[in-house]
Amino acid sequence: MTDFAATAADLDAADPLGHWPGRFVPAGDDLVAYLDGNSLGRPPRDLPAALDAFVRGPWADRLIRGWSEGDEPWMDWPLLVGDELAAAALGAAAGQTIIADSTSVLIYKLARAALSLSGPERDEIVLDAHNFPTDRYLLEGIAAETGRVLRWIETDPELGVTPELVAEVVGERTALVLASHVAYRSGYLAEAAAITAVAHDAGAPVLWDCSHSVGSVPIMLDAWEVDFAVGCGYKYLNGGPGAPAFGYVAARHHDHARQPLQGWMGHAEPFVMGPGYRPAAGIRGFVTGTPPILAMVPLRLGIGDVAEAGIEAVRTKSLALTDFALSMIDELLVPRGVRLGSPRDHDHRGGHLTISRTGFEELTPRLWARGVIPDFRRPDGIRLGLSPLTTRFAEVARAIEVVVEELDRV
Amino acid sequence: MTDFAATAADLDAADPLGHWPGRFVPAGDDLVAYLDGNSLGRPPRDLPAALDAFVRGPWADRLIRGWSEGDEPWMDWPLLVGDELAAAALGAAAGQTIIADSTSVLIYKLARAALSLSGPERDEIVLDAHNFPTDRYLLEGIAAETGRVLRWIETDPELGVTPELVAEVVGERTALVLASHVAYRSGYLAEAAAITAVAHDAGAPVLWDCSHSVGSVPIMLDAWEVDFAVGCGYKYLNGGPGAPAFGYVAARHHDHARQPLQGWMGHAEPFVMGPGYRPAAGIRGFVTGTPPILAMVPLRLGIGDVAEAGIEAVRTKSLALTDFALSMIDELLVPRGVRLGSPRDHDHRGGHLTISRTGFEELTPRLWARGVIPDFRRPDGIRLGLSPLTTRFAEVARAIEVVVEELDRV
Numbered sequence: 001m002t003d004f005a006a007t008a009a010d011l012d013a014a015d016p017l018g019h020w021p022g023r024f025v026p027a028g029d030d031l032v033a034y035l036d037g038n039s040l041g042r043p044p045r046d047l048p049a050a051l052d053a054f055v056r057g058p059w060a061d062r063l064i065r066g067w068s069e070g071d072e073p074w075m076d077w078p079l080l081v082g083d084e085l086a087a088a089a090l091g092a093a094a095g096q097t098i099i100a101d102s103t104s105v106l107i108y109k110l111a112r113a114a115l116s117l118s119g120p121e122r123d124e125i126v127l128d129a130h131n132f133p134t135d136r137y138l139l140e141g142i143a144a145e146t147g148r149v150l151r152w153i154e155t156d157p158e159l160g161v162t163p164e165l166v167a168e169v170v171g172e173r174t175a176l177v178l179a180s181h182v183a184y185r186s187g188y189l190a191e192a193a194a195i196t197a198v199a200h201d202a203g204a205p206v207l208w209d210c211s212h213s214v215g216s217v218p219i220m221l222d223a224w225e226v227d228f229a230v231g232c233g234y235k236y237l238n239g240g241p242g243a244p245a246f247g248y249v250a251a252r253h254h255d256h257a258r259q260p261l262q263g264w265m266g267h268a269e270p271f272v273m274g275p276g277y278r279p280a281a282g283i284r285g286f287v288t289g290t291p292p293i294l295a296m297v298p299l300r301l302g303i304g305d306v307a308e309a310g311i312e313a314v315r316t317k318s319l320a321l322t323d324f325a326l327s328m329i330d331e332l333l334v335p336r337g338v339r340l341g342s343p344r345d346h347d348h349r350g351g352h353l354t355i356s357r358t359g360f361e362e363l364t365p366r367l368w369a370r371g372v373i374p375d376f377r378r379p380d381g382i383r384l385g386l387s388p389l390t391t392r393f394a395e396v397a398r399a400i401e402v403v404v405e406e407l408d409r410v
Numbered sequence: 411m412t413d414f415a416a417t418a419a420d421l422d423a424a425d426p427l428g429h430w431p432g433r434f435v436p437a438g439d440d441l442v443a444y445l446d447g448n449s450l451g452r453p454p455r456d457l458p459a460a461l462d463a464f465v466r467g468p469w470a471d472r473l474i475r476g477w478s479e480g481d482e483p484w485m486d487w488p489l490l491v492g493d494e495l496a497a498a499a500l501g502a503a504a505g506q507t508i509i510a511d512s513t514s515v516l517i518y519k520l521a522r523a524a525l526s527l528s529g530p531e532r533d534e535i536v537l538d539a540h541n542f543p544t545d546r547y548l549l550e551g552i553a554a555e556t557g558r559v560l561r562w563i564e565t566d567p568e569l570g571v572t573p574e575l576v577a578e579v580v581g582e583r584t585a586l587v588l589a590s591h592v593a594y595r596s597g598y599l600a601e602a603a604a605i606t607a608v609a610h611d612a613g614a615p616v617l618w619d620c621s622h623s624v625g626s627v628p629i630m631l632d633a634w635e636v637d638f639a640v641g642c643g644y645k646y647l648n649g650g651p652g653a654p655a656f657g658y659v660a661a662r663h664h665d666h667a668r669q670p671l672q673g674w675m676g677h678a679e680p681f682v683m684g685p686g687y688r689p690a691a692g693i694r695g696f697v698t699g700t701p702p703i704l705a706m707v708p709l710r711l712g713i714g715d716v717a718e719a720g721i722e723a724v725r726t727k728s729l730a731l732t733d734f735a736l737s738m739i740d741e742l743l744v745p746r747g748v749r750l751g752s753p754r755d756h757d758h759r760g761g762h763l764t765i766s767r768t769g770f771e772e773l774t775p776r777l778w779a780r781g782v783i784p785d786f787r788r789p790d791g792i793r794l795g796l797s798p799l800t801t802r803f804a805e806v807a808r809a810i811e812v813v814v815e816e817l818d819r820v
Contacts, residue, residue, distance in 0.1 A: 025470035036474040043465045051465070052458040059650060060435035060453050064446040064783060066651060074651055102699025104673030110785055122674035134674035134699065137687035141672040233701070238467060240702035241476060241484055262551040263514030273788060277547035289512025289544065290644070293651035295705040373474060378683060 004328050008397035011324060017317045019340045020389040024238075032371035033399035037387025038212060038352045041238030044301045045368045054297045066293075078265075078291045079283060081300055085237075085246055088307035089219035090210075090229070096248055100287050102247035103135045103211055103232050105261075105374060107178075107284055109286060110228040110247055112144055113257035114176045114205045122175035122204070124151040128161050132184040135209055139178055148175060158341040159348070160188025163198050170202035176220030181219065184214035185377050187342045188273055189217060192223040194266055200225065203252070209233060214246070215302070216318055216351035218311050221248055228253070235308065235352065236387055239299035244292045254282050260267055263288035305389060314388045321386035324393055325353055328400040336407045341381055352385040364408055372402045414738050418807035421734060425720055427727045430799040432661035434648075442772035442781035443809035446585045447760045447797025448622060449785055454711045464721040469718030473686070476703075488675075488701045489693060491710055495647075495656055498717035500620075500639070501630035506658055509706055510697050513621055513642050513655035516589075519696060520657055521552055523667035524586045524615045532585035532614070534561040538571050542594040545619055548587060558585060568751040569758070570598025574610050587614055591629065592622035592760030595787050597717075597752045599627060599760045603634040608738045610635065621645060624656070625712070626798060627760035628721050628726055631658055638663070646761065646797055647716065649709035654702045664692050673698035715799060724798040728761045734803055735763055738810040746817045751791055762795040773816055782812045 011031060023321045027034065034042070040193040044050075058066045058074075067074045082097035083363035086268030088354040090097060100106065115125075125143050127136065129152040144149050151174070153165050160183040170177060177199040182189050192208060210219055215236030221229055227250050262277045264270045266287045269278075279285030306314060327341060333355060338393055341354040357363075357380060374382050382403075386396065422428055434452040436718075437444065444452070454460075468476045468484075477484045492507035492574035500507060510516065535553050537546065539562040553560050560582070563575050580587060587609040592599050602618060609616045615637035625646030631639055636659050636748055659667060672687045674680045675697040679688075689695030716724060721808030738749060743765060751764040766774075767790060774786040784792050792813075798804065 018568065025466055027473065031471070031473070034473055040474045040476075042473065043470050048462040048465050051461045055453045055458050055461070055650075056435055059450075061438045061441070063437065063441070063444055063452065064448070064450045064785060065778065069629075101511065101515060102673070102698030102702070104675070105511060105671060108671045108673075132674075133677065133680070133683045136685070137672045137674060137677060141670050142685050145670050163711065232700075240465075242701050242705065244702070245699075261515060261518045261553050262547045263512070263518075264542075264547060265514070267547060270543070271788075273543040275546070277550050288518075289514030289655075290642075291652050292512070292654070292702065292705055293653065294708065295702055340809045368475065375474060378681075380759050 002331060003274070004395070004397045008324065011320065011393040015260035015317065015393070016173040017313060017388060019125055020166060020309060021392050023134055024390050030371045031373065032402070033373065035374040035384045035386065035391070035395070035397035035399055037390050038235050038383070040234055040241055040383030041236060041302065041387060042056055042390045043240065043298065044238060044305060047298055047301055050297055050301055054294065074293045076289050077293055077296055081296050081303065082246060084300065084307070085303045085336045088303050089215055089311050090248060091218065092222050092248055094253055098247050098287055099244050099299065100247065100291055101245060102232055104138060105392055106230040106245050106247040107135060107138050107209065108142065109138060109259040109261055109288070110230060110249065111176060111178065113249065113259040113286065114207055114228050115142070115146060116258045117205060117253065117256060118175050121148070122173055123148045124173040126151045126153060126166070126169050126174050126178050127178040127349045128153045128155050128180065130155050130157045130183065130185065130210070131180055131211065135178055135180070158186050159343060160186055161190045162192050163191055166195050170199055172203065174202050174204035175198070177206045178209065179206070180212060182217060184212050185354055185381060186355060187350040187352045189348045192226065192346050196224050196226055196289055208247065212350055215306050216314060225229060226250060233299045237299060238302035244295050246257070247286060248287055249283055254285065259286055261288040265289055265291065272316040309389060317388040318386065319346055319349070321388065321391055321396060322349055322353055323394065325386065325396050325400065328397065329355060330402060332404050336404070351387070352383050354383050356380045366406050369400060370402050372399045374399070412741060414807045418734065418803035421730065421803040425638070425727065425803070426724060427595060427798060430719060431797055433803050434800050437471060440781045441783065442812065443805035444784065445784040445794045445796065445805070445809055447800050448645050448793070448795030449646055450651055451646060451712065451797060452800045453650065453708065454648060454715060457708055457711055459713055460707055464704065476621055484701070484703045487703055489699050491706050491713065492656060494710065494717070495713045498713050499625050499629060500658060501628065502632050502658055505544050506661055506693050508657050508693050508697055509654050511659065511707065513640055514548060516655050516657040517545060517548050517619065518552065518641045519550060519669040519698070520617055520640060520659065521586060521588065521672055522670040523659065523696065524617055524638050525552070525556060526617060526668045527663065527666060528585045528685055529727065530557070532583055534583040535586050535588065536561045536563060536576070536579050536584050537588040538563045538565050538567050538590065540567045540593065540595065541588070541590055542619065542621065545588055545590070550668070567751060568596050570596055571605060572598045573601055573604040576605050576608045580614055582613065584612050584614035585686050587616045588619065589616070590619045590622060596764055597760040597762045597789060598667055599758045601635065606622045606636055622760055625716050626673065626724060628725055636660060647709060648712035653709050654705050657696060659693055659696055664695065669696055671698040675699055675701065688710045690747050719799060727758070727798040730807060731798065731803065732759055732763055735794055735806050735810065736795065738807065739765060742810060742814050758794055761797070762793050764791040764793050766790045776816050777812060780812050782809045784809070
């Protein structure tokens with residue numbers, strides 16, 4: 001039997017990103033392995049000082065002047081931090097990305113914006129039947145209120161959206177294609193460029209939900225000719241619970257696409273406060289309310305960390321982590337009746353793996369009680385989220401050993 | 411000539427809330443008087459420690475378990491903190507208030523929810539022609555997308571909405587009345603109960619924007635039979651730049667009103683992740699995305715401060731501050747050509763005063779350069795925002811003395 005603990009120690013020792021877990025606030029001693037950084041990332045060690053500095057500095061001292069004065073006036077933050085993320089992790093030129101709202105609110109805004117590009121003859125919204133619930137629920141509501149229907153991509157739940165499956169359902173009635181770059185359950189990494197091209201061939205724009213890829217898998221929004229994209233700030237970007245999300249709108253759509261939440265911060269001249277809404281030029285017209293400045297402080301740190309480590313190095317570590325986990329799953333878990341619910345090949349593998357077995361719903365709290373923290377996804381999946389900057393190989397080894405011990409106790 | 415500095419010193423010495431300004435993080439020595447706490451409040455002195463404790467405690471230690479475990483699982487926070495605010499400052503029973511999104515996004519959601527209560531025969535949205543821009547812009551967009559028209563309440567910009575003015579424009583075509591409880595410019599305090607009754611007599615619900623009253627003026631949403639309300643977290647509640655807002659929906663509307671941003675956090679069973687959106691019962695159905703937990707940490711402190719001081723005591727101090735400012739305006743500024751653009755009587759006076767004069771746009775940066783920080787509102791208004799927990803009478807005295815000095819230098 002392979003000595004996985006020894007292998008993990010070797011991998012950690014040789015890991016060029018091996019110092020990164022030490023740059024995050026340590027958890028208590030009861031935490032043995034955190035395998036849910038794909039759901040809620042860990043706080044950077046520098047964060048308490050950064051928050052303290054923000055509260056005592058710009059906020060307490062500059063007060064209302066913070067919006068307009070200083071090196072980085074807060075009015076600029078939605079675009080400034082958006083551009084920082086775009087450069088670090090989105091493959092997007094400046095001026096196309098904002099930080100604002102929750103992921104769900106941004107999906108609503110950008111889906112509505114995408115629909116504003118076509119007329120009523122395009123009455124179908126195409127989306128993955130196994131997409132993350134908030135995407136499905138939001139589009140269900142949008143379809144109802146805009147007189148459209150949902151057209152489902154019938155994906156394999158243990159895989160994800162493919163160009164072939166999308167090609168089967170798009171056509172001249174398609175108003176929008178919404179899909180996840182990395183599937184929340186299987187971790188399937190979609191061929192974003194090819195799927196975007198399939199949608200474009202049918203004359204439809206694409207909205208990519210990058211919640212499970214941003215900060216973990218390289219994204220090339222501009223090169224892939226993506227139209228719209230959103231993603232979470234609190235997963236691999238470590239922005240903290242409920243961190244604001246990002247929204248991307250390709251520059252070619254800025255003058256045409258219109259989102260309906262036309263608040264003052266998206267106005268061309270917000271402080272003129274005159275009659276009539278007139279959207280700001282560029283991506284700013286997609287901002288709605290007062291931007292969540294304080295909540296961007298942790299997110300900026302997290303984005304800076306990805307920039308410093310480099311998204312390609314992050315991806316290399318991510319694949320090494322999932323490769324190692326797969327070797328343990330194959331040797332230790334498959335013989336115990338566990339099924340891999342995620343792709344094996346690198347080209348279609350995101351940052352997390354899902355393993356399935358009857359009884360995993362009951363197993364999960366027992367893992368938690370032993371300080372091994374993955375999450376459970378119905379009906380029978382345990383997600384092993386391996387966040388490259390915060391997860392050590394040793395955690396993976398120990399976590400799967402504990403799974404084995406608990407399975408053998410049944 | 412009255413010795414206003416001496417009067418201010420006496421008022422500060424006798425002020426039962428006089429210790430409160432010392433409970434906030436001091437600004438730098440260059441700040442002489444901060445009169446914009448109605449736009450961005452100050453950080454509580456306890457906030458850096460609270461943020462540090464949150465990052466190192468629940469976030470770093472509990473990690474994903476924070477959503478479901480501990481004394482106050484984060485899943486409960488939108489309603490938990492909403493109820494704290496409801497008890498401290500809204501006069502609302504539990505279970506009707508959430509903390510979520512920006513004020514603008516909540517206006518969109520609750521206005522759409524209000525419109526869902528009536529049919530197409532009610533095709534007019536009634537709102538104050540001088541309401542805050544984001545309210546007007548959002549409703550302009552909503553009218554366009556729902557096939558309704560805007561019907562303006564032609565208010566005096568130096569006063570605000572009255573029952574009589576509202577009665578002139580509401581009727582059987584009214585789908586919704588939107589107004590501000592305290593006008594952002596004049597500070598006019600509207601008769602919310604009477605106006606709500608006028609709207610109800612016409613069969614229409616009311617959405618009150620309480621951004622400029624919450625935490626400063628007592629609000630009795632339940633007793634006034636208000637239908638919907640929203641308000642800012644970063645003004646008198648001191649929640650920090652871009653703090654999340656509150657939204658209130660009266661319990662009687664929970665089963666009928668529907669908002670269109672149907673995200674997973676408003677689903678009856680968010681973690682079942684099944685097909686089809688089914689709104690949660692009660693106010694939770696008005697939540698959309700993952701709630702901004704970290705951003706609620708400062709807001710909770712601010713709400714706790716209002717609860718501890720007591721909203722009636724806050725209001726008493728507020729009126730004393732504006733009374734004192736008015737005495738100085740009358741004696742020192744009116745003879746220098748300054749006009750009061752705010753109501754004089756307590757019953758219609760909110761927490762801030764606007765003074766107007768030609769040249770005030772140019773005067774404002776000179777005041778700022780001297781450490782006196784009000785804000786400017788076009789065309790010629792300077793707003794003196796007097797935040798009861800953070801403003802000393804001495805600041806008011808010094809600020810108006812500086813206005814006098816600068817006017818006399820012209």
